[in-house]
Amino acid sequence: MPVEEFVAGWISGAVGLILGHPLDTVKVLGFFKGMSFPIGSVAVVNSVLFGTYSNSLLLLSSTSHQARKTQPPNYGHIFVAGSIAGFVQAYCLAPFDLIKVRLQNQTEPRARPGVAPSQYRGPLHCARTILREEGPQGLFRGAWALVLRDTPTLGLYFLTYEGLSWWLTSDSKEPGSATMLVAGGFAGIISWTTATPLDVVKARMQMDGLKQREYRGLLDCMVSSARQEGPGVFFKGLTLNSARAFPVNAVTFFSYEHLLRLLS
Numbered sequence: 254m255p256v257e258e259f260v261a262g263w264i265s266g267a268v269g270l271i272l273g274h275p276l277d278t279v280k281v282l283g284f285f286k287g288m289s290f291p292i293g294s295v296a297v298v299n300s301v302l303f304g305t306y307s308n309s310l311l312l313l314s315s316t317s318h319q320a321r322k323t324q325p326p327n328y329g330h331i332f333v334a335g336s337i338a339g340f341v342q343a344y345c346l347a348p349f350d351l352i353k354v355r356l357q358n359q360t361e362p363r364a365r366p367g368v369a370p371s372q373y374r375g376p377l378h379c380a381r382t383i384l385r386e387e388g389p390q391g392l393f394r395g396a397w398a399l400v401l402r403d404t405p406t407l408g409l410y411f412l413t414y415e416g417l418s419w420w421l422t423s424d425s426k427e428p429g430s431a432t433m434l435v436a437g438g439f440a441g442i443i444s445w446t447t448a449t450p451l452d453v454v455k456a457r458m459q460m461d462g463l464k465q466r467e468y469r470g471l472l473d474c475m476v477s478s479a480r481q482e483g484p485g486v487f488f489k490g491l492t493l494n495s496a497r498a499f500p501v502n503a504v505t506f507f508s509y510e511h512l513l514r515l516l517s
């Protein structure tokens with residue numbers, strides 16, 4: 254099993270996260286809060302994403318990453334391989350994403366005189382508190398919403414990237430840097446635009462375990478959110494998601510492709 258995709262995915266994930274974390278945190282509340290933690294976790298999850306995608310596509314279409322640049326694989330295979338990778342990475346991501354969202358939702362990361370200290374002092378304290386107060390299943394709160402959010406939208410993510418790369422590159426040539434940046438950026442926008450409704454639901458499910466349980470499940474969260482705030486609630490954060498998605502994923506695919514050329 255080629256491992257260079259996992260290594261390139263890990264490094265490119267870290268590069269993309271550093272670029273996009275401020276906008277991601279503004280969407281959830283804060284700013285650079287809670288970044289130290291996802292640098293390690295999201296980079297690992299990105300490694301799982303790209304490694305699983307590339308190896309799933311190798312199994313489905315028997316074409317290596319390099320060979321795919323000169324002969325386009327079946328786009329159905331790309332979507333299926335991307336969806337498999339989305340499903341697998343969602344389970345790896347769930348505990349890390351929960352801790353990130355809980356930390357980002359804290360308005361006071363450190364105790365100040367006269368201000369009640371936040372519930373979590375940091376990522377490890379957050380994980381320990383969730384385990385103690387909500388049990389091991391508490392670390393997977395919102396996991397189902399994450400799986401439903403990421404499985405189809407990561408299929409779209411890779412489909413957009415591979416399709417645009419192929420369309421923007423003349424025959425039998427390798428995609429250039431500008432193509433990687435443009436195709437990666439649009440892959441991020443398409444993926445985040447389709448993922449935003451379930452991203453809203455996921456964040457609400459992740460925060461639901463903090464105090465009293467407000468939702469009886471994923472569907473109840475969707476129905477009561479729409480009933481209380483109108484259908485527009487499912488597009489909260491779309492502008493920020495899209496503004497963040499283009500540069501983050503342009504850089505992610507750019508660094509991934511160049512690292513692969515170095516490593517293989």
Ligand SMILES: C[N+](C)(C)CCCC[C@H](N)C(=O)O
Pocket residue numbers: 269273299402403406407410441444445448498501502505
């Ligand atoms: C599937 N979903 C749209 C949620 C994410 C797709 C892009 C993931 C990328 N690491 C980023 O942070 O933008």
